[in-house]
Amino acid sequence: MDIEVLKSKVHRAVITEANLHYVGSLTLDEDLMDAANMIEHEKVQVVNVNNGTRIETYLIRGKRGSGVCCLNGPAARSGAEGDIIIILSYARMDFEAAKKFQPWIIFPKEGNRL
Template identity: 75%
Template structure:
């Protein structure tokens, strides 16, 4: 049996930009991606702490060390600069493997820094 489990989480980062005219996605500082074990084009859920919105999109690499969290395309209507969000990715794995799997969660500080 295969199940979907938490793989990675970036907990409570601040949205720095919103670009409604972009094709779509979320841009994340590459340092945050590495720390959370996330990769470009990975599917993520974004939960907005400020307004309760939830959405799914994919990751675009942002400039390393910039602290950027940019909501692109239609997602820019759901998350505004200054909003606090949680970014979550999941993995599908065998039930037995999932019992011992350890997800990676990071808790960035002010300025979305590690």
């Protein structure tokens, strides 16, 4: 039996911008993506701590070291600059393997830095 489990988590990043007129997605600093073992175009769930919204979108690689965390396109309606978000991705795996699996979880500091 396969189940879906948490693979990666960026806990409490801060939205640096929201760009309604850009192709929909979440642009994220490449340093954060690497630390959380996430890749460009990976499906993610974005949970907004400030307003409770939960959306699904995909990642776009942002400039390394920039601290960027930008909601793009329709996703921009679900948050505003300064909002705190949690970014989650999941993986499907065998039930027994999932019992031993440890997700990558990072806790960004001020400015979305590691």
